Amino acid sequence: MRDFSYLRANSVDAARQAAALPGAMLLAGGTTLIDLAKCDVAEPDSLVDISHLKGLDTIEIDERGAVIGALARMSHVADHAGIKGGFPAVSEALWQAASAQLRNMATVGGNLMQRTRCPYFRDPSNFAACNKREPGSGCSAIGGVTRGHAVLGTSEACIATYPGDLATALVAFDAVVHLGERRVLVDDFFLLPGTTPQKEHAIEPGEMITAIEIPGSAAARRSSYVKVRDRQSYEFAAASAAVGLELEADGRTVRDLRVALGGVATKPWRARTVEEALKGKVLEPEVVRAASLLAVEGAVDHGANHYKIELAPRVVARAILKLGEAA
Ligand code: FAD
Ligand code: SF4
Numbered sequence: 001m002r003d004f005s006y007l008r009a010n011s012v013d014a015a016r017q018a019a020a021l022p023g024a025m026l027l028a029g030g031t032t033l034i035d036l037a038k039c040d041v042a043e044p045d046s047l048v049d050i051s052h053l054k055g056l057d058t059i060e061i062d063e064r065g066a067v068i069g070a071l072a073r074m075s076h077v078a079d080h081a082g083i084k085g086g087f088p089a090v091s092e093a094l095w096q097a098a099s100a101q102l103r104n105m106a107t108v109g110g111n112l113m114q115r116t117r118c119p120y121f122r123d124p125s126n127f128a129a130c131n132k133r134e135p136g137s138g139c140s141a142i143g144g145v146t147r148g149h150a151v152l153g154t155s156e157a158c159i160a161t162y163p164g165d166l167a168t169a170l171v172a173f174d175a176v177v178h179l180g181e182r183r184v185l186v187d188d189f190f191l192l193p194g195t196t197p198q199k200e201h202a203i204e205p206g207e208m209i210t211a212i213e214i215p216g217s218a219a220a221r222r223s224s225y226v227k228v229r230d231r232q233s234y235e236f237a238a239a240s241a242a243v244g245l246e247l248e249a250d251g252r253t254v255r256d257l258r259v260a261l262g263g264v265a266t267k268p269w270r271a272r273t274v275e276e277a278l279k280g281k282v283l284e285p286e287v288v289r290a291a292s293l294l295a296v297e298g299a300v301d302h303g304a305n306h307y308k309i310e311l312a313p314r315v316v317a318r319a320i321l322k323l324g325e326a327a
Pocket of ligand 2: 116120121129130132133142158159160
């Protein structure tokens with residue numbers, strides 16, 4: 001770890017100005033950033049501490065939806081009655097993320113901005129080639145150990161999985177990131193790696209996340225997050241699905257469906273083909289399973305991660321059928 005300066009920001013404007021300087025990084029809960037600094041992936045010249053900024057940790061709920069301040073703690077959001085009632089998938093995604101200690105410390109803004117868990121990315125002393133860390137240096141994962149890597153949205157430059165749970169739930173419900181006055185759909189906020197895997201978000205120097213807005217809907221109210229992982233807690237997703245369902249008055253026919261995948265793609269992955277295939281259909285297990293296969297259309301594996309192409313549709317089908325049974 002190398003030396004850096006520390007600034008405690010006392011306003012959003014001051015934080016933005018300080019963060020616009022070369023080498024500056026925002027510090028919220030610190031649960032990702034300090035790790036990355038310790039392993040020499042993040043090398044900030046200055047840390048701009050935003051954790052004490054007033055008014056950015058609120059959760060407001062009304063008939064239009066929810067607005068969650070960027071500094072709201074994961075555990076606070078997960079346990080909020082309005083989030084549990086109006087957006088159960090969001091609450092469940094947060095409850096299944098990280099550990100209790102981390103959730104108490106980490107913020108939702110920092111959660112969106114977390115970096116990939118690709119082991120080559122996090123080990124610069126042993127793996128020099130990483131296009132995300134050092135553009136143009138190559139990719140150590142391709143041809144390496146790929147069990148946790150992505151099968152959707154990959155490029156020849158990078159196959160790293162986006163690891164977060166919250167963003168998967170948010171992308172299903174057309175949530176919007178507030179960057180001060182600027183608004184960006186969560187789906188557009190996360191970028192595909194393409195030839196520039198180092199650029200992960202549609203955020204510019206001097207911008208910071210100030211809030212996350214989730215529109216309310218019937219599908220968001222009947223929603224769920226199913227996460228499959230190597231162990232039942234304190235583990236990132238091998239595959240996950242955020243699903244929201246609205247049924248017609250007959251209680252069986254799909255009026256609205258939202259599906260997003262986590263753990264299998266380079267960004268939170270909205271599965272619109274599955275949604276379209278099931279709208280207007282009666283929820284029968286075999287129909288749901290067939291449609292869920294569309295979630296991995298175009299998937300490309302790199303050997304050891306092939307299992308994700310089989311696992312992801314099963315997770316989607318399980319999540320949809322679970323919601324259907326609850327009707
Ligand atoms: P920080 O560490 O303070 O910041 C993270 C990044 O975001 C930094 O680059 C920082 O500059 C930037 N940043 C912070 N706030 C803002 C803002 N408002 N605007 C713009 N940029 C900002 N997450 C999951 O989703 N699921 C898991 O299963 C999971 N398991 C984990 C297990 C372990 C062991 C650890 C260490 C982490 C795990 N995480 C998991 C990730 C964890 O949720 C994140 O570390 C946490 O949410 C980051 O929030 P923070 O406030 O601590 O961010
Ligand atoms: Fe780096 Fe991406 Fe390759 Fe991992 S998959 S080594 S993050 S370029």
